[in-house]
Amino acid sequence: MTFNAAALLLLIAGLALIGWLAGRARSNLLAGRAGAKLHSRPQYHGWYVALWLFAPAALFLAVWSSVSPALITNQVLATEAAQSLPSFGFERGAILSDARAVAQGKQADVRLPAAAPLVKPYADASHKYAWIGIAAMLALALAGGLYAFTRIKPDFRARTRVEKIVMLVLLLASLVAILTTFGIVLSLLFESIRFFRLVSPAELLFGTEWAPTSGAPQPDTFGGIPLFWGTILIGAIIAMIVAIPIGMMTAVYLTQYAAPTVRKWVKPLLEILAGVPTVVYGYFAALTVAPALREFAVMLGIPNASTESALAAGIVMGVMIIPFVSSMADDSINAVPQAMRDGSLALGATPNETIRQVLIPAALPGVMGGILLAVSRAIGETMIVVMAAGLSANMTANPFASVTTVTAQIVKLLTGDQEFDSAKTLAAFALGLVLFIVTLLLNIVALRIVKRYREAYE
């Protein structure tokens, strides 16, 4: 007997159906007998019973499925047979999971001889906790169902109750995303704290040398400045030099000049561009743009020209961001009231003067917000820089040289054979935390600007 959550869920769903029928029947019966008018229609009484029957039991089921494996393992470890287990992490885990697989019938026989004596304790413990779980769940379901069932009276406000419960369920659903984000941040924070026990935050934030792989003779150095510089050079400087003018011009054309049919085609096309997977842009940057730029640089005699260059990654990232900037600018320009445009035209300004001197200045706060959001996207972008910008931590303003970014280094630190608690691996989390904080701040500022801008024009 093992604990099969899916089957049990079906079981309580079935019970809930019975509860629904019973609740409905009882409310009908009571109404008929007392001759009173029901406050809520019979279905609602049915739903009320069903929800009380289902929800607590399902919640328990969810909790129990996540804690019972630990309980089982604890019991197994307490047995005599477990005393001979090796204390070292990996082997111990392998033996335990081998025994568990056999005990649960997923595997015919043990692969590791040491696991054999543990099979029986495992089976016993699983059995025991499965029964405890099922009994508790059924008890909860019945208790909930009975409680609800006894409350049914003709004047019981079942509809109001059901609606309240439904609202609660919806609230819980919306909390899932928020809580998940919160959990991610917490784990990031914990790993970062472990890192900062080994390396001081000041070194990460202000150190100018990044060499986590220097090995034994030299100690590792985790100075983040070269990475931050690379990130800014690519995401906030080169990409924006490409994306801002082109995105703005696109928006001006689409909002002011384009015929409705042109607009109808170009806007969706731009949106498709925004949906291209970033790895495709990465290919384009690495295989097409970067070599071409290198040849160009060599032709000009620029030193340190590399096939992996900040410029290649930045330009392609800028192209990737164009639809984003243009759609934000498009929205901002459209939000400028028509009256503003008319006011300028009525003074004898040409459409061009009107755009340059009235519409764009009026739309600027909204556009600025959009640009900040674009920057925050660009500095978090990973694929393009991993493929095209390179991994060497150079502090250079030469855009033809190879630089590296925070995201590229995170990927590098986490791939390959690493112990999970070395400073090198933990550094990835600390970098992630820095990136998270910066993008969060950028987003907050940007959204505020955009919001205030929207309010300015109602």
Added chain:
Amino acid sequence: MTQDDLTIADPKMKAHGVNVFYGEKQAINDVSIDVGTDLVTAFIGPSGCGKSTFLRSLNRMNDTVASAKVTGQIELDGEDIYAPSMDVVQLRARVGMVFQKPNPFPKSIYDNVGYGPRIHGLAPNKADLDVIVERALVRAGLWDEVKDRLAESGTALSGGQQQRLCIARAIAVDPEVILMDEPCSALDPIATAKIEELIHELRGKYAIVIVTHNMQQAARVSQRTAFFHLGTLVEYGKTTDIFTNPKQERTKDYITGRYG
């Protein structure tokens, strides 16, 4: 011939047989009217009858509406404003416009007023522009209220001040005609009284055409009144005649509040 004679000897603008269409729909039907140089002309009529549409054809603002088409003849000082040789930029500098809702640019008060003179190159240097801006604000009756805060945003002013700023903005390019489309409909009574007073002061300096749905206002500020109904010009005459002795039944119904 006194100024209040019905015939206008030397009209500033002359419209003859004007039709305006939005796509298939005709919004103005065969309207002919003369606008006097030293007069305030009021357009009245129930909403949707085409007052704004006709007003906007006088400075070709209808050009900005893709579906709009104007036929017939409209002249400014005897010159056809829809002729190919007419430069619409020049036309709008000569025929200014004030809108229903105050629409100052989100720029400083100074730059709002200076905008027109700058784009038309009327002020070769800063000192000249200062003079133009001050004169326009004085004429619009706003100078005393804003002279110490010219650098503040025009949008920070009150509604009535914003509307006077928009009038100053129009005056600054030294137009010959000022078109006003319900300039007081978004304002409170005190601000409205100020604008009406201003219109009195501007009369004679500019030919003024004002659209209003408020008949008392038309009676107070204008010397000529045109009553529009369903896209046609029903009656046009001296304001006193229109309000005391209308010739058309429909005019009478409207000014006695039967509809509209």
